[in-house]
Amino acid sequence: MAAASGVLPQVPEPRPAVFRTFSKPRPAHARRQAAATKRKCQASSEAPPAKRRSKASFLPAKKTAAKETRRTLKGKAQRTFSPKKPSAGARDGDQEQKPGAKTSSLFKNNPEIPELPRPVVEQVQEKVFTSDAFQALDLHPHLISTINTVLKMSSMTSVQKQSIPVLLEGRDALVRSQTGSGKTLAYCIPMVQSLQAMQSKIQRGDGPYALILVPTRELALQSFDTVQKLLKPFTWIVPGVLMGGEKRKSEKARLRKGINILISTPGRLVDHIKSTKNIHFRQIRWLILDEADRILDLGFEKDLTVILNAVNAECQERQNVLLSATLTEGVARLADISLHDPVSISVLDESHDLSSPESEASLEASPPQATDELDSFAIPAGLEQHVVVVPSKLRLVCLAAFILQKCKFERDQKVIVFFSSCELVEFHYTLFLQTLLSDSGALAPERLPATSMPLKFLRLHSALEQEERTAVFQDFTHSKTGILFCTDIAARGLDLPQVTWIVQYNAPSSPAEYIHRVGRTARIGCHGSSLLVLAPSEAEYVNSLASHKINVSEMKMEDILSVLTKDDCFKGRRGGGQKSRATGPQEIQERATVLQTVFEDYVHSSEETVSRAKKALQSFIRAYATYPRELKHIFHIRLLHLGHMAKSFGLRDAPKNLCASAMKKKKANLKRPDLQRKKTQSKQRLAEILRSEYASGMETGGAKVRKQNTRGGPASQPRGAARTPGPASEGTD
Numbered sequence: 001m002a003a004a005s006g007v008l009p010q011v012p013e014p015r016p017a018v019f020r021t022f023s024k025p026r027p028a029h030a031r032r033q034a035a036a037t038k039r040k041c042q043a044s045s046e047a048p049p050a051k052r053r054s055k056a057s058f059l060p061a062k063k064t065a066a067k068e069t070r071r072t073l074k075g076k077a078q079r080t081f082s083p084k085k086p087s088a089g090a091r092d093g094d095q096e097q098k099p100g101a102k103t104s105s106l107f108k109n110n111p112e113i114p115e116l117p118r119p120v121v122e123q124v125q126e127k128v129f130t131s132d133a134f135q136a137l138d139l140h141p142h143l144i145s146t147i148n149t150v151l152k153m154s155s156m157t158s159v160q161k162q163s164i165p166v167l168l169e170g171r172d173a174l175v176r177s178q179t180g181s182g183k184t185l186a187y188c189i190p191m192v193q194s195l196q197a198m199q200s201k202i203q204r205g206d207g208p209y210a211l212i213l214v215p216t217r218e219l220a221l222q223s224f225d226t227v228q229k230l231l232k233p234f235t236w237i238v239p240g241v242l243m244g245g246e247k248r249k250s251e252k253a254r255l256r257k258g259i260n261i262l263i264s265t266p267g268r269l270v271d272h273i274k275s276t277k278n279i280h281f282r283q284i285r286w287l288i289l290d291e292a293d294r295i296l297d298l299g300f301e302k303d304l305t306v307i308l309n310a311v312n313a314e315c316q317e318r319q320n321v322l323l324s325a326t327l328t329e330g331v332a333r334l335a336d337i338s339l340h341d342p343v344s345i346s347v348l349d350e351s352h353d354l355s356s357p358e359s360e361a362s363l364e365a366s367p368p369q370a371t372d373e374l375d376s377f378a379i380p381a382g383l384e385q386h387v388v389v390v391p392s393k394l395r396l397v398c399l400a401a402f403i404l405q406k407c408k409f410e411r412d413q414k415v416i417v418f419f420s421s422c423e424l425v426e427f428h429y430t431l432f433l434q435t436l437l438s439d440s441g442a443l444a445p446e447r448l449p450a451t452s453m454p455l456k457f458l459r460l461h462s463a464l465e466q467e468e469r470t471a472v473f474q475d476f477t478h479s480k481t482g483i484l485f486c487t488d489i490a491a492r493g494l495d496l497p498q499v500t501w502i503v504q505y506n507a508p509s510s511p512a513e514y515i516h517r518v519g520r521t522a523r524i525g526c527h528g529s530s531l532l533v534l535a536p537s538e539a540e541y542v543n544s545l546a547s548h549k550i551n552v553s554e555m556k557m558e559d560i561l562s563v564l565t566k567d568d569c570f571k572g573r574r575g576g577g578q579k580s581r582a583t584g585p586q587e588i589q590e591r592a593t594v595l596q597t598v599f600e601d602y603v604h605s606s607e608e609t610v611s612r613a614k615k616a617l618q619s620f621i622r623a624y625a626t627y628p629r630e631l632k633h634i635f636h637i638r639l640l641h642l643g644h645m646a647k648s649f650g651l652r653d654a655p656k657n658l659c660a661s662a663m664k665k666k667k668a669n670l671k672r673p674d675l676q677r678k679k680t681q682s683k684q685r686l687a688e689i690l691r692s693e694y695a696s697g698m699e700t701g702g703a704k705v706r707k708q709n710t711r712g713g714p715a716s717q718p719r720g721a722a723r724t725p726g727p728a729s730e731g732t733d
């Protein structure tokens with residue numbers, strides 16, 4: 001048994017030279033076939049197929065299995081994790097804690113890491129800033145001085161230069177520009193300018209003149225903050241936010257007193273439309289849909305319908321503005337048929353040739369380009385994008401190593417890690433807190449190298465109480481360092497300063513979501529980096545991104561794991577308590593194994609922790625089953641080795657019947673084509689509502705409004721259909 005600190009898990013014999021221990025590449029079709037057969041029998045077992053087992057083993061199976069897992073943790077952890085005394089609670093079905101349970105090798109029987117496709121794509125980039133000052137606009141002098149002194153901004157960004165004059169003219173607009181390019185002010189400045197200039201001065205009791213819809217509560221708070229700052233000189237205009245989580249009663253009271261610029265999430269506004277007597281939209285002059293593609297997603301369909309019906313019933317004359325970094329073909333089509341004579345503003349259209357001296361001078365609103373243009377998104381110039389391919393068994397240690405490398409051994413790093421569900425965020429957050437941070441954990445303060453930084457973990461997802469959500473958002477916003485684990489509720493619109501790295505631990509459901517996630521860094525001309533973690537079977541996703549002009553460069557898993565050699569908490573031990581003398585790749589493997597053991601010991605320390613890990617794994621599988629059809633050939637449960645996947649949740653074996661329920665549900669859906677039909681019908685219904693509610697009423701039979709632009713060009717034809725939400729549709733409120 002692990003009697004004292006400093007006793008570590010037994011690690012396999014060194015394997016000469018090569019670090020990667022994966023089996024040799026086989027032809028793709030053979031691999032697929034073998035994988036299919038393999039998966040049939042492995043859903044509930046971690047054991048690799050016999051054929052491969054002998055090939056890639058470090059040690060004879062008997063020897064590896066017989067060794068005792070020992071570890072380095074002190075105090076409470078030492079007691080909790082004692083391998084010879086498994087907690088009674090851990091004996092739960094197929095996850096029963098075996099005496100002397102050992103961390104099975106992480107580095108054998110993994111699928112080979114394929115050569116990543118290297119498609120050459122020219123990324124689309126936009127010019128962020130112009131040299132034009134806000135003074136060049138016809139704005140109230142106090143508004144200009146507020147922009148200059150309160151917001152501390154002097155020159156306009158490209159999207160502001162294009163949008164503000166158009167919106168001041170009173171036009172409807174569709175605005176698309178890259179993440180972090182200043183779209184919020186692009187609509188807020190003209191809105192405030194026009195409201196403060198109204199001939200009969202706005203009274204608080206008049207109710208809302210502007211309605212701003214955003215998909216999440218945090219974005220609502222952030223937009224409210226910006227509006228509030230701009231309104232400093234115009235104190236008679238009152239902004240307010242409705243966002244759920246707050247007591248409805250206090251929101252009702254604020255509505256009763258009067259809110260002139262109302263910022264809300266769709267769900268909460270619908271709540272009030274249905275239950276608050278004194279909410280009305282008689283004065284509405286502005287309707288703004290920020291992150292419009294998200295708000296027009298199917299998930300919001302019902303809410304949006306209720307809101308549009310309520311607004312249209314009371315007011316017809318207003319300006320409508322739709323904004324997003326990813327106004328896709330589907331959204332543009334919906335907008336085409338719904339907005340009144342809209343101007344389409346896309347910085348992208350004008351910024352292809354950034355070297356051109358005329359590029360700045362020629363900035364003006366233009367119609368959307370061809371379909372492929374609409375589905376290619378601009379990438380901030382200061383963003384470096386990486387991808388790492390990691391076998392499932394090694395995912396967890398790889399994520400931990402990356403976080404340690406960035407946040408423990410480098411200064412001022414702020415990292416956001418995206419997961420596909422609340423359960424996944426919660427599981428990883430607790431696991432990392434308990435193992436990497438706790439006083440008794442592997443990184444207990446007394447064990448830390450002098451040069452290391454303290455780690456700070458935070459998490460944000462929709463299942464948290466609103467108070468905590470707001471506190472976390474504020475905390476991370478004002479922190480210089482930290483690691484935020486989150487779902488896609490943090491993907492849209494949030495302007496969190498100085499984020500240095502974005503990690504996508506679970507791949508996003510669409511290129512648009514990829515763009516929004518990585519867009520939390522490298523904002524407004526700054527630098528930042530991103531890392532996408534893929535399993536070997538998901539390597540093809542790189543091509544999918546490339547087809548949207550997204551370029552990622554490969555980072556090697558070995559390089560990420562090598563940080564563990566900097567940290568003696570993870571030093572391996574040989575039999576008899578002797579220190580391991582391994583160096584190079586072998587040392588990295590030993591230390592990764594020690595880290596994995598720390599995770600597995602924690603997970604198996606009680607029935608509750610095992611159960612949480614299982615639930616997290618199930619949640620992962622459920623989310624994995626919901627990738628959209630066009631990505632199913634890359635992200636399909638059948639392509640996953642569930643035994644290996646279980647390891648990335650600290651489970652020593654895959655729980656039985658894991659994907660049975662997910663598959664059952666899917667089969668049931670397949671048997672019900674009516675569900676599919678219903679989805680299509682509801683999309684059509686929304687389009688119809690938008691058409692009838694927004695339109696002037698002049699056109700008949702659903703005829704498309706001819707879209708014009710500032711150049712007076714002809715309208716483009718509608719293309720394609722609206723987007724459907726993917727696995728991370730949690731990203732809304």
Ligand SMILES: Nc1ncnc2c1ncn2[C@@H]1O[C@H](COP(=O)(O)OP(=O)(O)OP(=O)(O)O)[C@@H](O)[C@H]1O
Nearest residue numbers: 153155156157179180181182183184325493495524
């Ligand atoms: N003209 C400007 N000069 C300097 N900074 C600006 C200017 N306009 C906006 N910013 C700052 O740029 C940052 C990004 O702005 P904003 O959040 O509006 O971007 P966005 O285009 O809406 O991004 P996303 O697509 O992610 O929602 C904010 O911190 C904002 O204060």
